[in-house]
Amino acid sequence: MRHDKAALVLDLARRMAASAEGVTLGEIERDLNVGRRTAERLRDAVISLFPQTEEVSDPPNKRWRIRGGLSAFEQAPTTAELIELAKAAQALKASGESGRAAALEGLERKLKSAMRSTTLNRLAPDLEALVRAETIAVQAGPRPSADEAVLAEIRQAVLAGRPLGFIYSRPGAEARSRSVAPCGVMFGRANYLVAADRESGRIQTFRLDRMSAVRSEEGTASPPPDFDLQGFASQSFGIYQDEIEDVVLKVAPEGADEARAWRWHPTQSVEDQSDGGVMVRFRASGMRELAWHLFTWGERVEIVAPERLKSVMADELAAAGRALDRARHPG
Incomplete structure (x- = not known):
């Protein structure tokens, strides 16, 4: 287990308290990465420690939930949780998302105001040190707008x-x-x-x-009725949606390690090649955004398929060449 039993029991109790419909044994197995017998023992431990736990019938499953929430003691956030919340707000603010950043900053204030002063005083020095020691690297690109x-x-x-x-x-x-x-x-x-x-x-x-x-x-x-936002987002390499293509990329040996560690697309497969390179395959739309990304790989990536991606890459290279030519020969 990645935590000791006490931490897992408390984690499960929080999940039961945070869910209006309750959690099933299958969800406990999946979310806590444990087997069925361990999931049953953890559930029984929560029921023993929190008698207000309710069993809800949801055929063919049973669910368990804790109504009324947990006490401030049981819900006190950790230093790591608070610093990640602060960093998420910082990242949004740095990217121009001031409205969404303000929402997270408001949540951070509410959490801190609900904490016992002794707990907050104990965490404060670590929080201050980590805020100074960690920052967000802002990358070039469009500034998103979310009024x-x-x-x-x-x-x-x-x-x-x-x-x-x-x-x-x-x-x-x-x-x-x-x-x-x-x-x-x-x-x-x-x-x-x-x-x-x-x-x-x-x-x-x-x-x-x-x-x-x-x-x-x-x-x-x-x-x-059959629309799924996450599924829709996963179809494209970026945001733009057009025809879905079978993409095949051959990565040279000098880029193989990076390619294996790279998250290209949710449908990706990466196959080792005899020359030390890798073949990357996935199905996606958004060939223009993919072409833009492939610029960063230089000669390390060869487009095997589809033909439309090759055409888009050629068009983008030609456009970049024309812009460079105008810069070299103004007027």
Whole structure:
């Protein structure tokens, strides 16, 4: 076990208290990485220590939950948990996400205000030292935008199952009024609304910083019943969604170790080659973003498939060459 039994019991109690529907033995096995007999022993230990634990029938399973929460003593966060929360807020602020950073900073203040003063005084020196010793390296790239008012309207529409209306502006195109069924938001190098067209049902993405006059509209508009936001996000190499392709990349021996440790895509497979290199395979859309990423690998990566990725890479190289030529020969 990665923790001693007491820590696992307390961890499970927190999970039971944090879940409105309760947890099953299968979920205990999965989340705590233990076997069935250990999961049963941990459940029994929680029931013994917390008599308020309830058993809930959910055929074909049984669930266990703790209503009313746990005491401040049992819920006191650790130094590592508090520093990770502070770093997450710092990362959001550094990337321009001041609204989301403020939400995490507010949560941090609430946690600290609920802690006993003796516990907080004990943790404070370590927290201060780690805050000074750790920072976020800000990488070049677009500054994502997640205006609090825009996010609030999107969330309201999602929760109420109502249409979302807005004006969408794209470079080089006339601004258009849109009304969609919101499915969710993807946060990343840029932040996107994922929504279904109300007529065709086609799933589309809209950059939040290009949306204005965002409002929840009257009526009902829900995502397709089989839509899964995480599954949708996993289809693409980045954010842009287009045709899904079988991607095959041959990585030279000098880049093999890095390629094995790299997370290319959720569907990836990495095969060792006789020359010491590796072959990377996955299915994804977003060939342009993949081409941009492959620039960073230089000569260490050869595109085997698909042909469209080769074409996109050639187009991007040609565009970069033209820009460089203009810089060398201005006017």
